[in-house]
Amino acid sequence: MKNFAPLMIHLFNEHKNTLDVVRIKQNSLVFSSLQAYYQPVTSQGFAIKYVVEGLEKYTLNGNKYPIETGRYLLTNDTYEGSVEIDEGKNVKGICINVSAILLAEVVASIQRPDTSFTDNALGQFFVSSHFLENQYADTQTHLGQLLRQLTAQVYHSQLKQEDITDELFYTISEKIVEDQIPVFRQLQAIPSIKPVTKRELFKRLQKGREFMDNYFTLPLSIINIAQEACMSEYHFFRLFKTVFGISPNQYLIQKRLEYGQSMLKQDRYSVSAAAMESGFSDIHTFSKAFKKHFGVAPSYFTKQPRQDNYNKVVY
Helix, strand or coil: CCCHHHHHHHHCCCCCCEEEEEEECCEEEEEEEECCEEEEEECCCEEEEEEEECEEEEEECCEEEEEECCEEEEEECCCEEEEEECCCCCEEEEEEEECHHHHHHHHHHHCCCCCCCCHHHHHHHHHCCCCCCEEEECCCCHHHHHHHHHHHHHHCCCCCHHHCCHHHHHHHHHHHHHHHHHHHHHHHHCCCCCHHHHHHHHHHHHHHHHHHHHHCCCCCCHHHHHHHCCCCHHHHHHHHHHHHCCCHHHHHHHHHHHHHHHHHCCCCCCHHHHHHHCCCCCHHHHHHHHHHHHCCCCHHHHCCCCHHHHHHCCC
C-alpha cells in the first residue's frame, strides 16, 4: 500500500496525470487527477465514479453519461465501456469499488419479514443487469453526503491512511443500499413486463424529477416537464404518481414550499419575498399552501427571535 500523504497531494495535482489506489481486501478507493485521458472501463464489483472537479465522459453498454462536478455514477460489473477526459486542465475524481459479497452481506442484514421485497430480488438487483446504472447529485443522497465529507477531509488534509479501513467500506455499502432500496421499489411499481423497459421509463421519470429539482422556482407546467422527460403529459403524470407516490404538481409545490420555508428561516426575507422567490404567483396562494403543508402560517417564522426555536414547530 502506498503512503497516504502523496494521495492527498495527487488528488489535486494540476500538472500531471496521477492515479493512486488504496485496496482493502476486495474493495478499493482510487484518487485521480487526470487530463487528456481515455481508458476502457470494466467495473470490479459495484462501482462509484465521483467527480470532484471537472467532467468525465463515460460510455457504458452504448449509453453516454457525462459526469460533472458534484455528481457520481453508479454501475456494476455487468456494464462495460470507456471513460474519456478531454479538458485542458486536470479533472479530479474518486472512484470506489465495493465487492458484491460485501453488498450482499449489507442487504442480508437489513431484511425483515415485513418488507415488500424478497431477499433474492433485492440481492440480485445490485449485481445483475437489472440494476439501474445512473448518475446522482451529491447533495441529493446519503451516499452523496458521505462523498462530500470524504472530499472535504482530503481538501483539509484530515484523511489519514489508517482511516481507509473495512469500516469505511461498510459505511459506503450501507449508504448505497439505503439510497437504492427506494429506487428498487419504484422500479417494481412500473407496470411493465420487460426489465429494460422498466429501467428506461424510470430514467425518464428521474430526468423529469431532476428538471423540477433544478428549475422549480420557474413557472413550469407539467407538459414542459413531460417533454423534458421525453414522455406524453398524461403518461408522465400517471407513472410519476405511481412510482413516487405523489403527483408532479404536488412534488413541485412541495419543493417550492420547502425552499420558501428555508428562506424565511434566514431572517432576511419577508413572506411576500419568500413567496415570489420560491415560485408562487402571489402571497395568498403561498400562505394557504404553506399552512396546509407545515401546519403553521409563514409569518410564524418571521416572528421567531432565534433560529433554535424553529425546531419546535410541529409539522
